[in-house]
Amino acid sequence: MHTSLRTPSDILKILLVDDEDVVLHATREYLKTCFSFDADIAASGSSALARLSENEYDAIIADYEMESMSGLDLLSAIRERGDDTPFIIFTGKGREKVVIEAFERGADGYVQKGGEIRSQFAELAQKVRAAVFSTRSARAVHEQDARHRVLFETMGQGVIYQNRDGTIIEANRKLQLLSSITRHDILNSLGGLLLFLDSIPRSDLSPVVRENLNRIEAYALTIQKQIEFTHDYQVLGLEKAIWQDLSRCFQKASDQFDTGRITVDEHLSGIEIFADPMLEKVIYNLIDNALRYGGPTLSKIFGYYRTDGEDLIWIIEDDGAGVAPEMKDQIMQRGVGCNTGFGLFLSAEILSITGMTITETGTEGEGARFEIRVPKGMFRSVSDHKAGDTG
Numbered sequence: 001m002h003t004s005l006r007t008p009s010d011i012l013k014i015l016l017v018d019d020e021d022v023v024l025h026a027t028r029e030y031l032k033t034c035f036s037f038d039a040d041i042a043a044s045g046s047s048a049l050a051r052l053s054e055n056e057y058d059a060i061i062a063d064y065e066m067e068s069m070s071g072l073d074l075l076s077a078i079r080e081r082g083d084d085t086p087f088i089i090f091t092g093k094g095r096e097k098v099v100i101e102a103f104e105r106g107a108d109g110y111v112q113k114g115g116e117i118r119s120q121f122a123e124l125a126q127k128v129r130a131a132v133f134s135t136r137s138a139r140a141v142h143e144q145d146a147r148h149r150v151l152f153e154t155m156g157q158g159v160i161y162q163n164r165d166g167t168i169i170e171a172n173r174k175l176q177l178l179s180s181i182t183r184h185d186i187l188n189s190l191g192g193l194l195l196f197l198d199s200i201p202r203s204d205l206s207p208v209v210r211e212n213l214n215r216i217e218a219y220a221l222t223i224q225k226q227i228e229f230t231h232d233y234q235v236l237g238l239e240k241a242i243w244q245d246l247s248r249c250f251q252k253a254s255d256q257f258d259t260g261r262i263t264v265d266e267h268l269s270g271i272e273i274f275a276d277p278m279l280e281k282v283i284y285n286l287i288d289n290a291l292r293y294g295g296p297t298l299s300k301i302f303g304y305y306r307t308d309g310e311d312l313i314w315i316i317e318d319d320g321a322g323v324a325p326e327m328k329d330q331i332m333q334r335g336v337g338c339n340t341g342f343g344l345f346l347s348a349e350i351l352s353i354t355g356m357t358i359t360e361t362g363t364e365g366e367g368a369r370f371e372i373r374v375p376k377g378m379f380r381s382v383s384d385h386k387a388g389d390t391g
Contacts, residue, residue, distance in 0.1 A: 035121070
């Protein structure tokens with residue numbers, strides 16, 4: 001697969017698939033002459049699959065209605081191989097049902113044949129380039145994440161220094177610097193991409209083109225959030241844990257949201273817990289999770305605590321849609337969820353630094369309920385300590 005972040009203005013290698021010989025050759029010549037696309041051709045779905053087994057392409061353009069194998073069946077066969085090559089449906093079929101099914105099967109774009117030739121092919125070329133850029137960007141981020149993960153998982157015995165108070169200092173500063181520079185460059189590039197997308201006037205565009213631009217923007221924002229997560233995860237544990245007022249942390253986190261009609265309240269006063277300085281991020285993520293997935297029944301988010309033997313149980317719950325039983329054991333895992341899948345994973349990691357655990361114990365249809373178990377020695381009553389000792 002191609003992983004280079006070349007710009008989409010480079011000569012793109014395209015596979016054209018159509019069972020109409022005249023249309024197939026005319027399309028190839030037009031794309032080559034007017035848009036500098038280097039196109040191979042295939043007159044059937046099976047022929048296209050054979051070419052894909054032998055060659056790599058930047059994108060695939062296929063007709064919808066072909067004998068023996070339709071364009072959508074070809075798309076499904078390609079995706080079942082694990083091949084994410086951008087796929088554009090280019091056809092005379094204009095039914096809404098076809099468009100919806102194409103996107104459901106993993107298509108990256110849809111262009112209807114007919115009308116003025118020049119504008120029709122300009123739209124096709126624009127969609128191909130946009131899809132190629134989006135796919136290359138996603139692949140680059142995924143591969144960088146994989147390289148970093150392999151690096152850290154295979155480092156073996158780490159090189160560390162330890163202060164007298166037990167604080168561990170990471171000695172691999174060059175790796176941290178490299179990650180920081182790479183992240184900075186990617187965020188700058190994404191910022192430019194988002195500015196470019198925002199500057200495109202959309203009032204004169206067709207609904208399909210507007211929808212594709214919105215999808216590209218959504219992908220870019222998702223990548224941006226994923227890159228920002230790497231910063232949060234990189235600094236996790238670098239600062240030593242401190243005593244933090246739970247009520248104050250909850251209020252600071254909740255103040256960052258415009259919750260509208262939804263009530264956010266807590267009964268957490270009088271308790272401090274010993275945690276990583278990113279504790280506020282945990283509360284922020286749990287409130288954000290409730291607001292995103294609580295659904296129309298969500299009306300309140302509430303934080304409180306109780307004791308369980310020598311442990312403290314700190315609870316944040318809501319009255320929204322809740323979590324499906326089959327998701328309860330997975331919800332804290334990296335990449336699980338409908339958004340980036342990082343928020344709850346990061347929360348669990350932050351809490352684990354000082355021995356805390358988090359589980360979801362709510363009932364689907366009645367609301368989500370996150371219970372954080374704080375072990376003995378990691379919490380204290382504010383009244384038992386002077387204000388100057390609160391860190």
